Amino acid sequence: MTSHAATVDSTAQRPERGLGVYDKKVGMWVFLCSEVMFFTGLIGSYIILRFGASDVWPMPGEVLNVPVTAVNTFLLICSSVTMVKAFAAAEVGDLKGMRLYLLATAVIGAGFVGVQVFEYNQLIHHGFLPSSGLYGATFFTMTGFHGLHVTVGVICIAWVTAKAYRGGYTQEDHEGVEVIGLYWHFVDLVWIILFTVVYLI
Amino acid sequence: MATIVAEASGMPVLVVEHEMPFIRKYVFSTDHKVIGIQFLFFSLFFLLIGGLLAVLIRYQLGWPGKAIPGGGVLPESMAPQGIMLPEFYNSLVTMHGTFMVFFAIMPLLVGVYANYLIPLQIGAHDMAFPKLNMASFWISVPAGLMMMASFAVEGGAAGAGWTSYAPLSARPDLSGVSLGQQMWIVSLVVLGLGSILGAVNYVTTVINNRAPGMTWFRLPLATWALFISAILILLSMPVLSAAMIMLLFDQTIGTNFFLPAEGGQPLLWQHLFWFFGHPEVYILILPAMGFVSEIIANGSRKPIFGYHSMVFALIAIAFLGFLVWGHHMFQSGMNPALGMSFMISTLVISVPSAIKVFNWMGTLWEGNIQFHTPMLFAVGFVMLFVIGGLSGVYMASTPVDIYIHDTYFIVAHIHYVLLGGSLFAIFGAIYYWFPKMFGRMINDTAGKIHFFATFILFNLTFFPMHGLGMKGMMRRIYDPAQYEHLSEIQDTNTMVSIAAIALFGTGIYFLVLFFWSLFKGKKAPANPWNATTLEWQTPSPPRHGNWSELPVVYHGPYEYSHPDMDRDWLAQNERPDIVSPAHPELTDQVLAETGASEEPSPGTHTDGAG
Amino acid sequence: MLAGGAEAVAEAAVAAETEHQQPRYMAIWATLAVLTAIEVGVAFLGFSRSVTVLALLGMAVWKALLVAFYFMHLKYEPKALRIMVAAPLIPAALLVLVVLLEY
Numbered sequence: 011m012t013s014h015a016a017t018v019d020s021t022a023q024r025p026e027r028g029l030g031v032y033d034k035k036v037g038m039w040v041f042l043c044s045e046v047m048f049f050t051g052l053i054g055s056y057i058i059l060r061f062g063a064s065d066v067w068p069m070p071g072e073v074l075n076v077p078v079t080a081v082n083t084f085l086l087i088c089s090s091v092t093m094v095k096a097f098a099a100a101e102v103g104d105l106k107g108m109r110l111y112l113l114a115t116a117v118i119g120a121g122f123v124g125v126q127v128f129e130y131n132q133l134i135h136h137g138f139l140p141s142s143g144l145y146g147a148t149f150f151t152m153t154g155f156h157g158l159h160v161t162v163g164v165i166c167i168a169w170v171t172a173k174a175y176r177g178g179y180t181q182e183d184h185e186g187v188e189v190i191g192l193y194w195h196f197v198d199l200v201w202i203i204l205f206t207v208v209y210l211i
Numbered sequence: 212m213a214t215i216v217a218e219a220s221g222m223p224v225l226v227v228e229h230e231m232p233f234i235r236k237y238v239f240s241t242d243h244k245v246i247g248i249q250f251l252f253f254s255l256f257f258l259l260i261g262g263l264l265a266v267l268i269r270y271q272l273g274w275p276g277k278a279i280p281g282g283g284v285l286p287e288s289m290a291p292q293g294i295m296l297p298e299f300y301n302s303l304v305t306m307h308g309t310f311m312v313f314f315a316i317m318p319l320l321v322g323v324y325a326n327y328l329i330p331l332q333i334g335a336h337d338m339a340f341p342k343l344n345m346a347s348f349w350i351s352v353p354a355g356l357m358m359m360a361s362f363a364v365e366g367g368a369a370g371a372g373w374t375s376y377a378p379l380s381a382r383p384d385l386s387g388v389s390l391g392q393q394m395w396i397v398s399l400v401v402l403g404l405g406s407i408l409g410a411v412n413y414v415t416t417v418i419n420n421r422a423p424g425m426t427w428f429r430l431p432l433a434t435w436a437l438f439i440s441a442i443l444i445l446l447s448m449p450v451l452s453a454a455m456i457m458l459l460f461d462q463t464i465g466t467n468f469f470l471p472a473e474g475g476q477p478l479l480w481q482h483l484f485w486f487f488g489h490p491e492v493y494i495l496i497l498p499a500m501g502f503v504s505e506i507i508a509n510g511s512r513k514p515i516f517g518y519h520s521m522v523f524a525l526i527a528i529a530f531l532g533f534l535v536w537g538h539h540m541f542q543s544g545m546n547p548a549l550g551m552s553f554m555i556s557t558l559v560i561s562v563p564s565a566i567k568v569f570n571w572m573g574t575l576w577e578g579n580i581q582f583h584t585p586m587l588f589a590v591g592f593v594m595l596f597v598i599g600g601l602s603g604v605y606m607a608s609t610p611v612d613i614y615i616h617d618t619y620f621i622v623a624h625i626h627y628v629l630l631g632g633s634l635f636a637i638f639g640a641i642y643y644w645f646p647k648m649f650g651r652m653i654n655d656t657a658g659k660i661h662f663f664a665t666f667i668l669f670n671l672t673f674f675p676m677h678g679l680g681m682k683g684m685m686r687r688i689y690d691p692a693q694y695e696h697l698s699e700i701q702d703t704n705t706m707v708s709i710a711a712i713a714l715f716g717t718g719i720y721f722l723v724l725f726f727w728s729l730f731k732g733k734k735a736p737a738n739p740w741n742a743t744t745l746e747w748q749t750p751s752p753p754r755h756g757n758w759s760e761l762p763v764v765y766h767g768p769y770e771y772s773h774p775d776m777d778r779d780w781l782a783q784n785e786r787p788d789i790v791s792p793a794h795p796e797l798t799d800q801v802l803a804e805t806g807a808s809e810e811p812s813p814g815t816h817t818d819g820a821g
Numbered sequence: 822m823l824a825g826g827a828e829a830v831a832e833a834a835v836a837a838e839t840e841h842q843q844p845r846y847m848a849i850w851a852t853l854a855v856l857t858a859i860e861v862g863v864a865f866l867g868f869s870r871s872v873t874v875l876a877l878l879g880m881a882v883w884k885a886l887l888v889a890f891y892f893m894h895l896k897y898e899p900k901a902l903r904i905m906v907a908a909p910l911i912p913a914a915l916l917v918l919v920v921l922l923e924y
Contacts, residue, residue, distance in 0.1 A: 055453070144468075202881055209864075
């Protein structure tokens with residue numbers, strides 16, 4: 011572009027291609043990249059702190075309720091399935107199915123948060139607090155911020171569900187359903203990592 | 212109210228419906244130009260605050276222990292009888308850095324110009340997510356208010372340095388600051404969210420919303436720099452947020468992430484902070500470099516020398532910027548092997564920066580140089596950034612850094628790159644794009660006075676600090692006179708303080724000039740600088756939605772002194788066949804490739820209605 | 822707002838329709854459920870520490886990739902998007918690995 015020859019390049023009458031993916035989807039993926047870095051900050055710190063204190067770290071199951079959380083993990087995975095089925099339904103024009111699956115996702119998601127709150131309650135009653143050493147600090151911070159993300163997700167899915175019931179999405183335009191789905195799957199993905207690293211290792 | 216609808220051709224077209232009420236148009240606006248201007252007023256305010264804090268710091272250093280003139284208005288907790296307390300001094304240095312980095316320079320570079328320029332330079336109607344854009348600005352406002360309010364709480368504003376190292380920052384019993392430290396964190400986490408949401412917009416818009424013909428390597432360097440800086444924000448800011456949250460928990464709910472008592476790791480704070488902190492300083496310089504490239508190409512009436520290498524240098528600096536954070540920690544007690552690797556990566560990063568400097572010089576070489584105010588600031592940037600960069604090479608070397616770490620040598624470096632560098636580029640950008648933003652010119656003579664006064668006083672203030680640092684003057688010190696080796700050089704400190712206060716005066720002069728020009732400046736034409744990029748091919752200021760039909764881009768961004776042109780510039784959206792009858796064969800080629808008609812396309816430089 | 826990629830979206834939609842068959846998702850779901858159960862088992866079956874950690878991390882990564890590629894459709898998106906999404910993993914890994922060197 012810096013040559014002094016006559017710079018005539020082929021012109022295009024159509025917009026530039028970009029990533030080949032619609033704006034909202036690009037935007038959500040870009041946002042999720044930043045979320046990856048946020049959770050890296052938290053989970054990475056956990057890994058580092060634990061590495062430096064591994065001799066005093068409790069064994070899996072000693073403090074935390076693994077069976078209940080395993081079931082909760084399964085619940086969250088189910089909600090990811092209902093979410094993707096909502097999107098699949100929208101793609102083929104089954105708007106009724108889309109609405110039902112969205113509703114199911116919101117309900118199961120809320121259930122996950124409920125179980126987490128219950129778990130926190132139990133732990134705190136047994137004297138396990140954020141101030142209970144590095145184990146407590148890292149546990150509550152990581153799962154707490156994940157739970158916060160899940161809660162925000164549930165609220166957004168509820169909003170999308172309400173819009174769906176008002177007829178806000180069609181087979182041609184259901185971008186909102188897909189992008190909230192991306193956020194929700196991401197939250198599930200983070201939990202898959204967290205469950206393994208915090209509860210099982 | 213305007214909506215963008217799809218035409219049958221697939222091209223987006225703007226349809227304007229009805230007038231909006233004042234509050235939707237100027238307060239809760241989703242127009243990227245209005246939001247950019249909102250950020251401008253926001254950040255100029257905080258630039259003023261940051262400058263005031265600097266004056267107070269320099270007053271104490273110039274005349275240690277003396278009562279500040281008019282200091283009687285300050286409360287007993289800060290400055291009894293006008294003589295500032297050491298605790299207040301700690302807050303001053305902390306808050307000066309905080310306001311300048313987060314609330315002045317960063318929003319001036321990114322909040323203002325990413326918002327204002329990107330859609331215009333790429334040929335889009337607005338950002339990809341206009342409502343999200345509005346949210347990003349309005350999230351930043353309470354963050355700024357909270358930071359200001361923290362001065363008024365018990366214990367005062369944060370006082371652990373802008374880097375807020377633990378354990379000092381986590382322990383009110385050590386720092387003397389409790390609520391203020393917490394408000395500092397909350398404010399920055401909120402601001403960080405605003406920045407991240409803004410960055411999502413900038414990245415998506417540049418990737419997806421470029422006008423036809425605006426390929427990646429036809430993007431102006433300002434857009435490239437802002438795009439890459441947005442990526443840096445996305446990847447580094449969340450790590451800071453995570454670290455800040457952990458620090459806040461240490462301060463409030465009894466966790467011990469960074470406190471050694473329960474096995475916490477103070478060094479972890481430093482690693483997390485600087486993992487963010489180093490890309491942050493590149494966020495603070497890359498857009499500045501982008502603006503300087505625009506202005507220097509324009510002012511030299513030549514294409515930027517080495518456009519491709521400029522882009523690759525931006526990318527290289529951004530990438531390498533993630534590999535050097537440990538150079539802030541040479542003295543921290545970290546693993547010594549890391550000292551070696553960070554030294555090497557830091558020395559390497561000077562290479563792409565140097566490439567950019569040589570390319571600016573190559574652009575200036577044999578150019579038809581226009582010495583307008585933006586050009587003066589851009590060239591001033593290059594000179595002062597080089598000095599700042601050279602001091603950086605000293606600091607990159609671990610054995611040298613042992614002596615100069617945490618001394619005024621570092622303070623000199625910081626200010627050469629952030630003030631001599633970023634702020635000079637910001638001034639240049641303000642003068643350059645003011646006509647586009649406000650439809651008025653800033654008087655060039657008045658601007659030149661601003662430049663020369665600032666340049667001279669800046670060097671008088673900060674160059675001596677290299678010497679002060681080498682003589683052993685440490686940073687953040689309340690009373691240098693208590694040490695013999697520093698009381699000997701007190702005269703230098705006093706002189707620096709006088710220059711600094713005068714420098715603040717030039718800032719006031721600039722603010723007066725800025726506001727005066729808003730109302731009384733000469734009316735500006737669409738393209739006062741005869742510039743080639745797309746924003747100059749719109750009226751000053753551009754209409755809501757920028758263009759009724761998107762421009763079509765035919766060539767790169769710096770077609771100055773094109774051999775086929777009588778005029779010394781060719782706009783990006785000007786069809787060459789219309790303007791260069793010398794090459795009719797190219798006309799046929801263009802027509803064949805695009806199926807376009809012989810009629811001139813809309814949106815050419817003469818079409819002020821867009 | 823009809824922005825860049827309009828035609829590409831149309832192309833992708835055609836391709837996507839053929840991919841969204843119900844059995845696919847249920848198969849992934851079953852895999853995820855089974856892997857979760859195996860993980861819990863492995864954690865408490867008393868293998869050596871390094872075997873346990875490696876197996877668990879491996880399974881977690883496998884589950885994460887299944888969610889990313891199938892539920893989030895990364896497998897069917899343009900390659901450029903996959904690269905963009907993978908990019909943050911590099912500075913993320915760098916941060917953790919370098920700081921681990923402190924020990």
